[in-house]
Structures are given as structure tokens and as C-alpha cells.
Amino acid sequence: MNAPLLQVDDVSRRFGGLAAVSNVSFEVGRGEIVGLIGPNGAGKSTLFNLIAGALPPSSGRILFEGEDVTALAAPDRCRRGIGRTFQVVKSFDSMSVLDNVVVGALVRHPHAAAARRKAAEVLDFAGLAPRAASPAGDLTPPEKRRLEVARALATEPKLLLLDEVMTGLTPAEAQKGVELVRKVRETGVTVLMVEHVMEIVMPLVDRAFVLHLGRELAHGKPADVAADPGVISAYLGDRRRAS
Numbered sequence: 001m002n003a004p005l006l007q008v009d010d011v012s013r014r015f016g017g018l019a020a021v022s023n024v025s026f027e028v029g030r031g032e033i034v035g036l037i038g039p040n041g042a043g044k045s046t047l048f049n050l051i052a053g054a055l056p057p058s059s060g061r062i063l064f065e066g067e068d069v070t071a072l073a074a075p076d077r078c079r080r081g082i083g084r085t086f087q088v089v090k091s092f093d094s095m096s097v098l099d100n101v102v103v104g105a106l107v108r109h110p111h112a113a114a115a116r117r118k119a120a121e122v123l124d125f126a127g128l129a130p131r132a133a134s135p136a137g138d139l140t141p142p143e144k145r146r147l148e149v150a151r152a153l154a155t156e157p158k159l160l161l162l163d164e165v166m167t168g169l170t171p172a173e174a175q176k177g178v179e180l181v182r183k184v185r186e187t188g189v190t191v192l193m194v195e196h197v198m199e200i201v202m203p204l205v206d207r208a209f210v211l212h213l214g215r216e217l218a219h220g221k222p223a224d225v226a227a228d229p230g231v232i233s234a235y236l237g238d239r240r241r242a243s
């Protein structure tokens, strides 16, 4: 099969009069790590939700492994192999860390024992095995981010969508997150990650796609994108507005 793993084909999404995403097209090939970046309000979360199936597009198509999945709901896309994390961590705080990951593993392993085995394996991979029995509510913020990634990985995705998993982490914690993403790719999983902070994503990704005001501003190799005058000015403008 030669089709790219993911194809976003001329996708737009409006909220009333606001065009949050306008005529965006790009592809993600198997085995790539692609960064979806852009300043505040660029449309990153909206596009992410369109790919995950949490929102329907106003127009355009999403293709996965060459098949049109635009009409499929999020759980069906998950079964096809699109796994996602949530920007606002959605762990079940009173449940154990292991049981939180079992929730993801049940997607492919309907029998509880097999789902628990898979969940334990993923926790080990994500470096959370020592916390398996703790209530998820006791985890530190970086551990909660890891738990989000572990739960998505437990669904055994072909494409892992990461929504700002590095946000709020210290540089040392973010570095550990970067190492985890690299390890995920080594297992053959393709990664599309939304991040606001360019400094974190650029050294990690093979390609970056930059959104600004809902439209493509630039895409290509990280070094070229980071040097793009339009990208620099969009980010500088964002920083000026924030200060």
C-alpha cells in the first residue's frame, strides 16, 4: 500500500462566522514525526480534532491509509489506528494508573486479563511501571502527560496524535518527553504532534507544518520553517500580543 498514512485534503472548519481552519491540505507518511505548530488561535487544536474525529469538517476530507474516514466517529477512527491524547489531561483520578491504561487497551483486547497485560507492557514502555498501582490523581503533572501518552499507545495506534504533551513541562521534563516520542517512533508508530513551543518540536520532527489564522503559513524541514520570515513574524507578533 503506497498511500500516505494520513492525508488531510482541503479541509475547512467554520464556527459560525469564524474560519478556524481554511483549505488545509497535507500528508503524513509512515514512520514520520510531523509537527503541527502555530501561534495562539492558529487552528491547531481544531485541525487536530478534525483528524481525530472529534469534530466534523465543514468541507474537505480526511483519508487514513488511503481510505476516506471523514464520516467515521472518533472511536471508529481509533479502531482503524488513529490514537490521540487530550490537551486537558483526562485521566480518571480515583482509578489506578494501570486501570487508566486498561481503558485504552480494551479497544483491541476485549478480555480483561489480556488488556491488563497490554496495559502493564505499555506502562513499562512509558516509564510509569513503578506508579502502576497509584491512583492517577496522585501523579505529578509530567507523569500525567506520560499517562495520557500511555493510554493512547495502549490502543495500539498506527498514527499517534499528541496534543501539546510538552506544554507546562520544565526543559528537563520536556527532554524526557522528546525521548519518549523518539522511542515511540522506533516501534514503527507514526507521530503527528501539536505544539505551541517551537523550541521543543523543531529538533524532534522530520517536518513541520505551520498554521496561522487557520491557513497554511509554511511547511517543510524544521530548519527551513524556522528561518521562514512569515513564520518568524507570526511568532513575534504572538509574543508581542502576549507581553
Ligand SMILES: Nc1ncnc2c1ncn2[C@@H]1O[C@H](COP(=O)(O)OP(=O)(O)OP(=O)(O)O)[C@@H](O)[C@H]1O
Pocket (backbone or CB within 6 Å): 015, 018, 019, 020, 038, 039, 040, 041, 042, 043, 044, 045, 046, 047, 196
Ligand atoms: N468550539 C469553538 N467555537 C467557536 N470558536 C472556536 C471553537 N474552537 C476554536 N474556536 C476558535 O477557532 C480559532 C482556532 O482555535 P484553535 O483552538 O484551533 O487554535 P490553536 O492553534 O489550537 O490555539 P492554542 O495554541 O491557543 O491552543 C480561534 O479563534 C478559536 O477562538
